[in-house]
Amino acid sequence: MIKEIQAKTVIHKHNKAFPVMYDLNPYRGCTVGCKYCFAQYSHYYVDLGNFFKDIIVKTNVDKCLDIELYKKRKNKQQIKIGGVTDAYQPIEKKYLLMPKILKIFKKYRIPIFISTKSDLILRDFELIKQLSEVAAVDIAVSISCFDKKNAKIFEPAASTPKKRIEALSKFSGICRSTSILNMPVIPYISDNYKEFDEMFAMSKELKIDNIVSYPLHLRSQKVKNNFFSIVRKHFPKVATQFIELYKNSSSPNIEYISNLNEIIYSLQKKYDIYDSYTPLHKKQEFVQLKLF
Numbered sequence: 361m362i363k364e365i366q367a368k369t370v371i372h373k374h375n376k377a378f379p380v381m382y383d384l385n386p387y388r389g390c391t392v393g394c395k396y397c398f399a400q401y402s403h404y405y406v407d408l409g410n411f412f413k414d415i416i417v418k419t420n421v422d423k424c425l426d427i428e429l430y431k432k433r434k435n436k437q438q439i440k441i442g443g444v445t446d447a448y449q450p451i452e453k454k455y456l457l458m459p460k461i462l463k464i465f466k467k468y469r470i471p472i473f474i475s476t477k478s479d480l481i482l483r484d485f486e487l488i489k490q491l492s493e494v495a496a497v498d499i500a501v502s503i504s505c506f507d508k509k510n511a512k513i514f515e516p517a518a519s520t521p522k523k524r525i526e527a528l529s530k531f532s533g534i535c536r537s538t539s540i541l542n543m544p545v546i547p548y549i550s551d552n553y554k555e556f557d558e559m560f561a562m563s564k565e566l567k568i569d570n571i572v573s574y575p576l577h578l579r580s581q582k583v584k585n586n587f588f589s590i591v592r593k594h595f596p597k598v599a600t601q602f603i604e605l606y607k608n609s610s611s612p613n614i615e616y617i618s619n620l621n622e623i624i625y626s627l628q629k630k631y632d633i634y635d636s637y638t639p640l641h642k643k644q645e646f647v648q649l650k651l652f
């Protein structure tokens with residue numbers, strides 16, 4: 361179900377930066393369909409049905425943004441686009457909300473942070489480039505599995521991991537930073553050295569600035585149960601080990617995390633790419649994602 365609405369406000373402030381304190385979500389819900397999606401909770405609270413199918417479209421997002429930014433025009437705080445949705449999910453091809461949003465940000469010279477799993481972002485390359493000439497723009501793509509077959513299982517409507525990195529690389533040298541959010545790393549499935557090594561090598565070749573890796577966190581019992589079923593079905597050889605790791609906890613244990621750290625650290629040194637992202641506004645209380 362697609363429901364078009366007229367939003368009252370579109371910029372929301374959080375208590376802590378993640379890594380940015382303000383966000384704007386042109387949609388509610390997301391058809392990318394990631395099996396580990398943290399944002400699913402946002403539909404539970406407001407009784408909106410299926411997060412992956414029932415999508416709310418804020419058709420007046422640009423008009424609201426124009427009014428809100430005019431009021432806050434002296435406050436040049438960075439705004440994250442897509443905290444609980446992907447602004448470049450497939451429906452954006454039809455609604456074309458992002459070009460209008462980018463023009464408003466350019467009008468007020470407001471810095472932004474875009475995180476996506478879609479190479480559709482390249483459609484707006486010129487607009488993002490123009491905005492980056494007057495305000496800081498950080499671009500990130502998130503990748504949980506570098507292996508494209510596994511990525512299709514966990515993130516069915518996302519661009520392939522290679523396409524995401526290729527798209528990201530086009531912004532290298534144009535935007536303030538380009539980052540890979542290598543998260544969530546899925547234990548026993550996407551945490552092998554070979555996959556990480558290929559991702560780091562490609563990122564080095566394409567001049568990506570930062571990679572931050574973080575393991576899977578299964579926030580609620582509902583998400584956990586769904587995840588267990590997927591692992592049993594598609595990865596039966598590691599299902600027992602995987603379920604053991606999460607059955608009494610939402611995150612992997614210290615031993616697992618230390619091993620993951622060692623692999624990532626060795627690749628950071630090998631390729632000289634680190635988790636070196638620095639928040640634009642240093643005074644913000646930044647929720648640190650890195651493990652090291």
Ligand code: SF4
Binds near residue numbers: 390392
């Ligand atoms: S792209 Fe982001 S918001 Fe969309 S389903 Fe995946 S994790 Fe959730």
